Amino acid sequence: MTTIELVPKPATIKKIIDESRDVKSYVLEMNESLPMPALPGQFVEVSVQGYGEATFAVTRKSKGGREFTISVKRIGHLTKMLHRAATGDIIGVRGPYGNSFPVDDWKGKDILVIGGGIGLAPLRPVIDHILLNRKDYGSLEIIFGARTPDDILYKDDLQMWESDKSILLHTTIDVPFEGWNGRVGVVPAVVRDLGVKPDRRVSIVCGPPVMIKFTAAALRELKWPDNRIFTTLEMKMQCGIGQCGRCNIGEKFICKDGPVFSLNQIPEHAL
């Protein structure tokens, strides 16, 4: 049988985690013992038969490397169908695709992770990687913003990161909310308030386009050079292999040349 790259392979849903009111995570395993060698920052194309496919960041790899997790915000047809799926269901997966965060180049550096909403999903493997190789990296600071307390995802992780002495975690929500005693303010404002200097840090930023844009501006105000601000542009992708044409920024394809870029690698209008 011919292997056609665009035809997905079956994967089984091993576990479903309710993350927030409109986000669920799916722990998947490829059928037939196929591997899923995703690096931090890479993505997969996920299919629901009869409903097409869409792009999702791999947000966690299990220790054995067989299981991997995607987080799905209910927003369109395919994600609606995914939210109806049950443990044991079979869906289609192909990938991993794209480049990855250059975590090896960052050894010895302090890391600032800035996530907005579901934008934390592609950044979580970087945090996992640092925690797994803790001695290789300096300090780890995480800024995570959600619209409301109900939109906060990865609650178990946040709790774990909170109690980990080697991590400085700031969780914020956009506007005041009854019962919320934590930090309030949009991510770029929090970045400004904290005034984190570039020193020997690299930062990785992901969230809604407007959040990335203004967070980048805040970091630049704090004198961060563009080559130390990394982002992952999870824009409209489809084929994942640089052929369908859709995700280009200039001559670059986000799916093939990205999705991870440092700001000096992309034009200003990409933000």
Place this chain on the structure above:
Amino acid sequence: MNKWHRIKKTDLQKYVSRLAEKWEVWVPRRVDEKWEFGIYDGAQGLDLPESIIDVSLKNLFFPKRRAIATYDENSKWSMQPVDPEQRPRIVMGLHPCDAAGIEYMDRVFLQSEHKDVMYKKERERTVLVGMLCSEMGDGCHCTDRGLTPHSTSSMDVAFVSEGGWYYFKSLTDKGKRIMESKYLKETDESPTAKEWPAGKYASASPEEFMEMYDDSIWHELSDICLTCGICTYACPTCVCFLVTDEKFKGKGERVTVWDSCQLQSYSRMAGGQNTRKTPASRVRNRTLDKFAYSHLRYGRISCTGCGRCVMVCPLKRSFPQLGARLSERIREKKKKRTKVRAESKED
């Protein structure tokens, strides 16, 4: 060096009929006043037009709707890849601009980490027998695009009309396979070499086009464009596609279908965000893709000068004219800059 062979024009159909006994032979056919490629069946005769074939042969290698897998609608997962077509075939009568289009598609689909296997099989099963042009038609502008009416890139066999003869030459081992025929006689004569007129549209380098990204000209250019997308369907190098699931004849199919960057839906994401919402942003994307991005990605601009976009545009405001208008603007800007520099020196 392979020698020229020639065949009497009156013998061509006999030669093609012999080929058709063993091969699937695709030739230009007139359907509803338009030329397009179809399978030769002998009944319709054989007429090879010198002028552009209205419908490009992109469809033969990268079909407008292509099933890549099938599935049973009643199952949750049963997707199976389709078997690509393997029967050998000959495509005869394409022109150099279309052969160049295939060469460009090769760069997109084959010079990639993840090759398009179905496209690869279509290429492998095909012997391309290209017809060199004797003259340039109204919309033709291949000489603007680094080609000539006698360019042979990606052809397996090239032939050209002269007097009462067609002169054939095989260019690849694949091409040799169709040259053994009692009708094709080796000859020491060769067809007359021709001089071609220089390009007719103003042009600029890919780097110069890239500098126009933030220029206001895109609004001006999009004002004279409907962004209907017909030029992208007619274009031999526009190969953007959508992957989707369709129910077809009682079964489910995962298909790739042609898509167009000129349509608003093309870049719209679930949730409604759109990176190219305005007509100006879409016209800019296509124009720069043709004249700059393609060059930066694949080492060749993707316009082959076939002129189909000129033929199909409902406003008759042709794409090469957009490119030319843009090139003029680049020149104006340059002149201005030089003038400013000269004046500041004088000061």
